[in-house]
Amino acid sequence: MKDKFSFFEDVYAVVRLIPKGRVTSYGAIAKYLGAAKSARMVGWAMNACHEVLPPVPAHRVVNRLGLLSGKNHFHKPDEMENRLKEEGVHVIDDQIQEFTRCFWDPSQELSVE
DNA sequence: TAACTGACTCGGC
């Protein structure tokens, strides 16, 4: 179907690069891809990530507030926060604790070694 | 075909 790698593929690639125990925001990914104003598309891409191989760790992607806004779209809402906790990310009431500390900016981590 | 929605973000009031 997609002869060329679409915006979605790029999003998946970045999300899969997120280190364990780290999280990022839709805007950060969008900005890294050159579409800072298309943060919605990043989220929309996540909506289709369910049948994408290899599986995309969408649970590591949250909004800029560190809120698990997309947990409701997972197979099971609890799976998202449960996975983050298992990776060492403190999550309380769908809110990532020390979000700025666990934040992983692709344009910063992938750009600057 | 045209219109709407959506896992966001920023700016204005």
Added chain:
DNA sequence: AGCCGAGCCAGTT
């Protein structure tokens, strides 16, 4: 300081 509206792109109805 908090709430509301507009912008963005692509997929879905």
